Amino acid sequence: MNAMAPTISETVKAVASREMSCVEVVRASLKRLDEVNADLNAFLQVFHERSLARAAELDAGLADGGVATPSLLGVPVALKDNICTDFGRTTCGSRMLEKYESPFAATAVAKLINAGAIVVGKTNLDEFAMGGSGENSAFGATRNPHDLSRVPGGSSSGSAAAVAAGVVPLALGSDTGGSIRQPAAFCGLVGVKPTYGRVSRHGLVAFASSLDQIGTLTRTVRDAAIALSAICGLDPLDATSTDKPLPDLLVQLDEPIHWLKVGVPRQARSEANHPAVAAMFEDAVRRLAGIGATIVDIDLPMIDHGVAAYYIVAPAEASSNLARFDGIRYGRQATPAPGTADALTELYCRSRSEGFGPEVQRRIMLGTHVLSSGYYDAYYTTALKVRRRLKADYDAAFAAGCHAVLTPTTPGPAFKIGEKSGDPLAMYLEDVYTVGVNLAGLPGVSVPAGDVAIEGKHLPLGVQFVGPAFEEAMLLRVARMFERAG
């Protein structure tokens, strides 16, 4: 399942030069979607008619002429189904929201559409974005286009599979602890988690509000830069969105950074890494040295404690955020047993137990526990102290002159469907390199860095660059230097 579809850059160029119409682009995307989705289960919803109608509208506008080409003109996009659209459903991969139709669109979606993008479908995900494999969806697991017996990663599982299979050149995901970067690595894509506050969270169904960010899955760094330029920005509807101006991400993208300095933490060479990841990582370091980068050995001691801190902070916030799903105002309500007057509390409990899957229930309970009286300081406050130390670790590396910090994105390649699903802790440990970036609020990008042949399939591997807060322009230049040297 090689991705042969055009990139964002190619699509916009073809549409702007009238080489292809938007309708032709969308038809090709839908055709590919219909070919692969039975195997991949990447899409929960497809907007056949709607996307073609929108494409026809854009074509009509083009025929009238006179308008500058918007940056995503005619680009078919897929949206993770925890990002609200004011058409169709927004299920979050959950029985709780199986029939939920959001009355508003996420700011990031409105921005994409304003930039000329066409939404072809909503993608599968781990329920409420909780998971790292795509297996936690109430609507079935998504499969990795590179090997259908393996997971595509998660939680942005369908978004990654859709881009990797060549259905769309761009999908939005959300990243709370690695949910864009890890599937990007498993599917051979560029996955960006922007700095906390860069992209409005309005319309992103909340999982852990101090960690959640919307970001992009694309095939190239340039496409990531184009897409990010469209979705970033201050939003009055998200008080945590930043008013820091976004520099032009494209103007210097291809210019190498002179005296590039990349920090490589001791912890990135963990013995727990899969041998193929260890070998890939040394190749990546050599590739950077080969283009003149200075490689600096650094120490980020708190990386080793990031997973523990994350699995306190994220569930704590989730237990609070998901309290809103009570089965009363919207979402799934349990059917009251006939002839009995259901007490309110019982109705809450039954609606939530029926509506949430096991991983979501586990995290709600974990979060409730760590926030409960007698445990709050021991767990939650301790985790927040580790969070500050972790951020200080990264800050020190940047203060010492590193443009970026390099780690593998994941300790191993995509695993088999079912391989880790019975052991939540083993699944959590997959997040070792990604969660710290969310806790510190930094931008991170996963870039393809080779593959490993296992059982006759080529499984992609990725490296992660982490940059200083709000330095996406520089981070993408580093990623582009690495990509081009490959």
Added chain:
Amino acid sequence: MSSADPSILSASQVRKIAALSRLSPTDEEVERYRHQLSAIITYVNRLKELDLSGVEPLAHVGDTTNRLDEDVPGPTLPTATLMAMAPRTWDAFVRVPKVIGEGGGA
């Protein structure tokens, strides 16, 4: 994991956490969650070994100052749209089970 490890949850603790979480797991689920949550809690207990004296907790990386908006009314969602999302309604009200008297208790 020894049985003396205080991080190992008892079934009654799991039931209490579930009740606080407004969840009603079956006995079988309680047992499964007890094992899984105990494993996770045992793992996160490693943080207790760190010396974190003098470190201030960091709850949020965002700006610490509030940004005030102009006090101008903006568009809001129509009541009818929101009411249409409620599973059970009665006239202009969202319908809930009786909360006062017998069978009540929220």
